[in-house]
Amino acid sequence: MSQQDDDERQHVFEPFPHKYVWNLSVGLALAVGGQIGEVDRACQALRGRIGGDDDSAAQAFFEEWCALGDRLTRLARADVDASRLRSAGLKFGRAAAYYQTAERMQSRSYAPRQAAYAKALESFHLFLKLSGEPGQRVEIPYGDSSLPGILVRPETTAAVPCVIFWNGLDSTKEQIYGTGTAQELARRGIASLIVDTPGAGEALRLRDLRATVDTEVWAAACVDYLETRTDINSDCVGLVAWSLGGYYGPRATAFESRIAFGVAWGSNYDWGAVQEARLKNEGDRPVPHYWEHVQWVWGRDSLEEFMEIAPSITLRGIVDRIRVPFLVVHGEHDRQIPVTYAHRLYDELTNSPAPELKIFTDEEGGVEHCSVDNIPVVRDFICDWIDRTVTDLTGRAGSEDRQVELLAKNIRTSI
Numbered sequence: 001m002s003q004q005d006d007d008e009r010q011h012v013f014e015p016f017p018h019k020y021v022w023n024l025s026v027g028l029a030l031a032v033g034g035q036i037g038e039v040d041r042a043c044q045a046l047r048g049r050i051g052g053d054d055d056s057a058a059q060a061f062f063e064e065w066c067a068l069g070d071r072l073t074r075l076a077r078a079d080v081d082a083s084r085l086r087s088a089g090l091k092f093g094r095a096a097a098y099y100q101t102a103e104r105m106q107s108r109s110y111a112p113r114q115a116a117y118a119k120a121l122e123s124f125h126l127f128l129k130l131s132g133e134p135g136q137r138v139e140i141p142y143g144d145s146s147l148p149g150i151l152v153r154p155e156t157t158a159a160v161p162c163v164i165f166w167n168g169l170d171s172t173k174e175q176i177y178g179t180g181t182a183q184e185l186a187r188r189g190i191a192s193l194i195v196d197t198p199g200a201g202e203a204l205r206l207r208d209l210r211a212t213v214d215t216e217v218w219a220a221a222c223v224d225y226l227e228t229r230t231d232i233n234s235d236c237v238g239l240v241a242w243s244l245g246g247y248y249g250p251r252a253t254a255f256e257s258r259i260a261f262g263v264a265w266g267s268n269y270d271w272g273a274v275q276e277a278r279l280k281n282e283g284d285r286p287v288p289h290y291w292e293h294v295q296w297v298w299g300r301d302s303l304e305e306f307m308e309i310a311p312s313i314t315l316r317g318i319v320d321r322i323r324v325p326f327l328v329v330h331g332e333h334d335r336q337i338p339v340t341y342a343h344r345l346y347d348e349l350t351n352s353p354a355p356e357l358k359i360f361t362d363e364e365g366g367v368e369h370c371s372v373d374n375i376p377v378v379r380d381f382i383c384d385w386i387d388r389t390v391t392d393l394t395g396r397a398g399s400e401d402r403q404v405e406l407l408a409k410n411i412r413t414s415i
Contacts, residue, residue: 011333011362012373015043016050020335021105022061027372028171029065029101032178033094042068042098058105058289065102066116069095073123080130089131096123096174104170107289108296117205124174134186135177140195140225145209147221148202149173149195152182153231161236161390162191164222168243168266168370169297172201176242179375184383190390191232195222197248199297210299213312215248216255223258236260236394238386242370246337247271247313250345254321261325261389263382266334266370269341272310279307319348325389326352329378331360331367354392356385 013030014023029039042064049060072095079088099120106113128135134153139146150173154160163185165176173194176182182192196203197218199211212218219239227234238261241249246268253262268274275294291303300306326349330342342359349355358381360366365374390396 011365012368015040016046024369024372025061025101025105027368028175029097031372031375032175033097034101035094038068038072038094038098055107058107059110061105062102062110062112062116065098066112066119069098069102069116069119069123072098073119076123076126085130086132089127089129089133092123093127093131093133093178096120096127097178099123100172100174104172105289108292114205120174121202134183138193138225140193140221142198142209142218142221145207147195147197147209147218149193149222150177150182151191151193152177152186153191154186154189156189157231159231159233160189160191161238161394162193162226162232162234163238163240163386164219164226165192165194166197166218166239166241166245166248167200168241168245168248168268170200170293171243172196174201179379181240181379181383184379185386188383188387189396190386193222193226197245204297211297213251213309214255215252218248219252219256219259223256233394234258236390238262238389240265240382240386242266243336244268244271246341246345247315250315250322250326251318253324253326254315254318259324260393261327261386262322263327263329263386264342264345265329265378265382266337267328267330267342267345268315268337269345270314270316271337272313274337275310275313276307279303315345315348319345320350322349323351323353325354325356325392327356327358327382327385327389329358329360329371329382331369331371331373331378332362333367334369336369354389 012023012027015026016022026039045064046060050057072091076088076091079091099116103113103116103120136151138149138151140149167176173196176194182194185192198209203209223237226232226237237259239249239253239259240263242265246264246266249262250264253259295306298306328342328346330339332339342357346355346357360371360378364377366378367373371378
């Protein structure tokens with residue numbers, strides 16, 4: 001990405017001119033539950049510390065966002081002392097988002113990130129415990145270990161359809177939860193299983209589980225787990241994944257026959273080729289710690305070893321195996337993944353009975369990578385599509401049908 005591109009494309013809140021990665025992190029913090037006044041406080045402090053080398057700047061970023069998380073934690077504990085438990089829980093939830101914003105920007109070898117990540121997990125645990133917001137921590141058996149997840153169910157004892165959510169290269173289950181997507185689906189009678197997959201979040205940081213090309217193995221573990229639950233309709237399980245999940249998800253849907261529908265939230269049709277181009281155009285340090293993180297995710301000891309497997313991280317020759325309804329959404333100004341990849345993925349869905357492509361434009365918003373500039377508009381579109389698709393697959397009354405009937409009943413009663 002050139003400097004000219006950065007100047008011309010300002011579709012997301014950009015408090016730091018010419019620092020795309022920082023701005024993306026700020027946008028994500030806001031999108032997953034951060035509050036603008038609190039976020040601006042961290043940004044104001046950082047503006048006075050910009051300068052020096054990249055490592056010093058990254059450390060300043062870490063310190064200011066951790067300071068914000070610590071502040072929210074202090075305020076939350078004061079709420080607990082005053083028996084304001086829900087208020088405390090909501091503050092802990094924002095603290096978790098801020099700690100993760102700090103932690104994910106650092107080198108793998110940066111020791112303080114471990115403490116920040118521990119604070120993030122503890123804060124999120126307290127958020128669920130105290131706020132009353134839906135969500136249950138679960139463990140999905142995976143080989144000799146397990147994948148940590150968050151299960152969100154509608155308030156019913158009936159067995160309900162479920163959507164599996166996967167993250168990308170460096171996002172987490174807590175951040176996906178923060179988008180409100182699972183909560184919106186629960187209102188529509190659909191459960192969600194949000195998972196830290198191999199190579200991401202807790203699975204990587206605390207269990208040393210690395211990403212693999214054959215993501216259908218992860219999907220099989222998730223569906224196996226859902227099949228053990230009597231409160232889930234395991235005949236109607238979908239898979240939504242964003243960012244690098246735009247490779248993970250379609251690949252898994254192509255090979256795991258129990259996945260009933262899929263959504264690529266950002267099409268990573270040929271992520272390996274994007275990495276090859278990035279190395280060629282931007283060198284071995286496009287942003288601090290990028291290649292180090294990539295090697296960590298994929299379990300490779302050197303950049304050369306990673307580049308050997310990069311060509312296999314592609315959907316070429318795979319997409320036509322998808323035989324279920326599939327939605328591709330992408331922002332027209334995505335600065336990380338070319339919008340042409342969304343068209344390629346959609347064009348190759350030749351055996352899907354219900355393929356759909358949605359490119360978000362300036363008129364709607366949601367045009368940046370994974371719609372970080374306006375997640376709600378894209379989230380709601382995805383939830384609408386899932387609601388209709390589940391209705392078609394199961395024959396149930398859709399949530400929109402139920403709402404219309406209730407409105408009609410109220411009108412009839414009042415006449």
